Amino acid sequence: MATACTHLDQIRPVKPRTPQGCEECLKTGDEWVHLRLCEICGHVGCCDSSKNKHARKHFHATAHPIIKSFQPGEDWRWCYVDEVYV
Ligand SMILES: [Zn+2]
Ligand SMILES: [Zn+2]
Ligand SMILES: [Zn+2]
Secondary structure (H helix, E strand, O other): OOOOOOOHHHOOOOOOOOOOOOHHHHHHOOOOOOEEEEOOOOOEEEOOOOOOOHHHHHHHHHOOOEEEEOOOOOOOEEEOOOOEEO
């Protein structure tokens, strides 16, 4: 489990586009469990425990690999391509 992530240089100092919640769920009135912030473009999406999984869908749509937790008190990043915490 020593896979190194090669995508860290894509991380930008992003501002959350929708700091109040998941961008797509806010449009449709859906609910989410936890939020994830795309570190490439600032997209806020819901996690894999949420029914819509918009953070993962954002990765599939844009190939932006790195997200970080957008939950207060949580500080970790995840790379969807390498499937490792970075
Ligand atoms: Zn990676
Ligand atoms: Zn969502
Ligand atoms: Zn993105």
